[in-house]
Amino acid sequence: MTSKILLAVAALAAATSAQAAFPVYAPIGMPSTTPNIFVSTGTGPVTAYFAGFDAGLDSRIGLSVNGGAPALFGLLNKTSAIGQSLVLGNVAVGDTLEFVLKIKGSGPFYSTTAADNAGGLNHAFSTAYAGGDFGVPAGVFVAFEDLPNLGDRDYNDHRFVFTFPGVAGVPEPATWAMLIAGFGMVGYAARRRKGLASVAA
Numbered sequence: 001m002t003s004k005i006l007l008a009v010a011a012l013a014a015a016t017s018a019q020a021a022f023p024v025y026a027p028i029g030m031p032s033t034t035p036n037i038f039v040s041t042g043t044g045p046v047t048a049y050f051a052g053f054d055a056g057l058d059s060r061i062g063l064s065v066n067g068g069a070p071a072l073f074g075l076l077n078k079t080s081a082i083g084q085s086l087v088l089g090n091v092a093v094g095d096t097l098e099f100v101l102k103i104k105g106s107g108p109f110y111s112t113t114a115a116d117n118a119g120g121l122n123h124a125f126s127t128a129y130a131g132g133d134f135g136v137p138a139g140v141f142v143a144f145e146d147l148p149n150l151g152d153r154d155y156n157d158h159r160f161v162f163t164f165p166g167v168a169g170v171p172e173p174a175t176w177a178m179l180i181a182g183f184g185m186v187g188y189a190a191r192r193r194k195g196l197a198s199v200a201a
């Protein structure tokens with residue numbers, strides 16, 4: 001009985017995380033207020049996963065470490081498949097990371113650091129992502145507005161998930177609720193079984 005309950009809880013949790021959707025920005029029309037501060041707590045690669053776009057402009061994503069110039073741009077939005085990944089570089093403990101959207105041609109750069117954008121505008125929205133869509137792992141979801149005045153401010157023009165040392169998606173509230181309920185059921189079943197065994201003895 002206990003093992004059956006454990007298997008059911010595990011299956012429900014797996015199903016929920018497999019169906020986790022990419023985050024959606026709200027409130028649409030208002031500038032993002034997320035601070036978009038990213039710091040590595042370990043040593044290792046920074047990987048970008050393409051999560052789609054809803055824009056007419058061509059763009060690529062890059063990485064700036066500790067305020068330096070971005071060394072690599074990739075994942076062109078018009079030709080990348082959702083879930084496609086690119087290692088942007090390696091970082092060390094304490095490195096600050098800034099993700100930079102480069103509009104193709106002579107277009108501007110838009111940074112996750114608002115102070116580095118014209119007028120100090122926040123061109124990015126970020127939040128934890130639990131993983132699951134198109135095989136994209138847990139990480140931090142970042143979506144950009146790609147017009148100088150922030151356009152329609154729905155933060156879905158260019159979307160990515162980034163993984164780097166120290167960042168991890170957190171289970172959704174529904175997953176936590178299922179796991180807690182499942183553990184409670186397991187505890188109840190074990191206690192009931194123990195009580196029945198002592199009565200039979």
